[in-house]
Amino acid sequence: MSTAADGEDGRPAVPDTPVRLFVGPANFAGQGYLWARAVERCVPGVSAVSFAPHVPGAFDFPVDYRVPQATYLDDFEFHERHLAYVRGEFTHVLFEAARPLFGRSYGLNFLNESKLLTKAGLAVAVIAHGTDVRLPSRHAATYAHSPFRGDLVPETPLLEDRAVRNLARIAAFTGPAFVSTPDLLLDLPSATWCPVVVDVDRWHTALPPMERRIPLVVHAPSKSHVKGTDLVETALEGLVARGLIDYRRIEGVPAAEMTRVYTEADIVLDQFRLGSYGVAACEAMAAGRVVIGNVSEFVRDHAADACGTELPIIQADGTDLARVVESILDDPSAARERAAAGIRFVRAVHDGAASAGILQDFLQEGQQ
The missing domain is CATH 3.40.50.2000 (Glycogen Phosphorylase B;)
Known part of the structure; x- marks a missing residue:
């Protein structure tokens, strides 16, 4: 898949393959991009596009489709075009880290978006990366060296709230769930390990x-x-x-x-x-x-x-x-x-x- 800007908003053109996968919007450590390349390389009849917003100050990993963070979150006209692109060009969507694809348009809730896409005939799945589902309370109670013991991680209460919220949404989600590292199966035992990829x-x-x-x-x-x-x-x-x-x-x-x-x-x-x-x-x-x-x-x-x-x-x-x-x-x-x-x-x-x-x-x- 080319990383060139092929269409409006820089959206890549999508090859006419039987299966067309859209992956996003996290791309932590370039994983969305690398999973996209892996399925193109290893599964016949599949093309894929990875998507992530550009966060100022963050490391830039390769990705097929990038927009500014402010556009991703708050440009509702962009959200309409983005939804039309995903719904019209793809057969499958892999949500990363239980994050939404369409910013605030649907309540920053991937579950709401998944229902919208499923209704349009797309197959949807979710893959957890780490802090999105890792419960600090569970980790601290079961792991002697946990960083969530004491005050090493001041944002622990926020991480706990986010993990609880995301786990509830994934529990209500009807598609497949994956995790990128095996330890996350302790928080999401119904999921399947999909290993991280390196070149x-x-x-x-x-x-x-x-x-x-x-x-x-x-x-x-x-x-x-x-x-x-x-x-x-x-x-x-x-x-x-x-x-x-x-x-x-x-x-x-x-x-x-x-x-x-x-x-x-x-x-x-x-x-x-x-x-x-x-x-x-x-x-x-x-x-x-x-x-x-x-x-x-x-x-x-x-x-x-x-x-x-x-x-x-x-x-x-x-x-x-x-x-x-x-x-x-x-x-x-x-x-x-x-x-x-x-x-x-x-x-x-x-x-x-x-x-x-x-x-x-x-x-x-x-x-x-």
């Missing part, structure tokens, strides 16, 4: 990890209080002081430059409070880096059951991180083997083929 070839490097005298360890938190940066930096102080590692905290780097950051690293520290893994960990594995994170047994077991292969992220809960890193330094050969397993895992689970396969039944709905 594996983009992250490939011939440079092996763990060959420097002093390994480079990087941590690139999108939100430091949620990802456990405090645990990371407390744990690594001694190793840095002893000159055993070169530690770098990466923040504010555009997505396009993260390829360089990860391919230059030896060890990538993911997250230590959520108990899961997502796009960043997959990118680091695709780059052949040694990845460490705190991943719950539920997520590891689900990944192994669904994929038939062990998740290669090395386990550490934050409190034992220094010991885990030292064990890697003591056996770099074993660490390189784990890094190679990470590449194989991402190719098997996160290159888009598995995700397209999960979405295929939904895309065949109404096409028999």
Whole structure:
């Protein structure tokens, strides 16, 4: 699908395929765009368009169709044209993060919009990304390292309200529900895991990890209080002081430059409070880096059951991180083997083929 502006409002032209999928409006970490490309590549007879508003100050990920945030929210004439485009050109819609496609026109409520589109003959589904359905109260009660304990996340009450509201709307929704990471199945058990997607070839490097005298360890938190940066930096102080590692905290780097950051690293520290893994960990594995994170047994077991292969992220809960890193330094050969397993895992689970396969039944709905 071209990202060029092909029509009014910059709307892309839609190929005349039997199935035409519209994905939006979140595109977190470029996932809407990558799911669209995955189904085009892997499911015959499908074309797809991804959509997201441009939020000032946010990182720009590839997307097929972008409008200003103010247009998305409050331009009611645009909403009319946008609805006519979606209703007239597409057969299927995948709502991301329980967010609406048509701004305030239908109460900022994807459920209202889904009923409108279903009535027009479109098949609709929803995919949850994370905080849209993750209940802080459930997470804090069941996960010892949860960021939602104490006052680490001041906006926890707002996140709780949003998750409760979205879960209620999804419960009333009649279409299929998916989640992008396995941990979200604890909040939305009726859903199906549709893995996040990374462009594996983009992250490939011939440079092996763990060959420097002093390994480079990087941590690139999108939100430091949620990802456990405090645990990371407390744990690594001694190793840095002893000159055993070169530690770098990466923040504010555009997505396009993260390829360089990860391919230059030896060890990538993911997250230590959520108990899961997502796009960043997959990118680091695709780059052949040694990845460490705190991943719950539920997520590891689900990944192994669904994929038939062990998740290669090395386990550490934050409190034992220094010991885990030292064990890697003591056996770099074993660490390189784990890094190679990470590449194989991402190719098997996160290159888009598995995700397209999960979405295929939904895309065949109404096409028999």
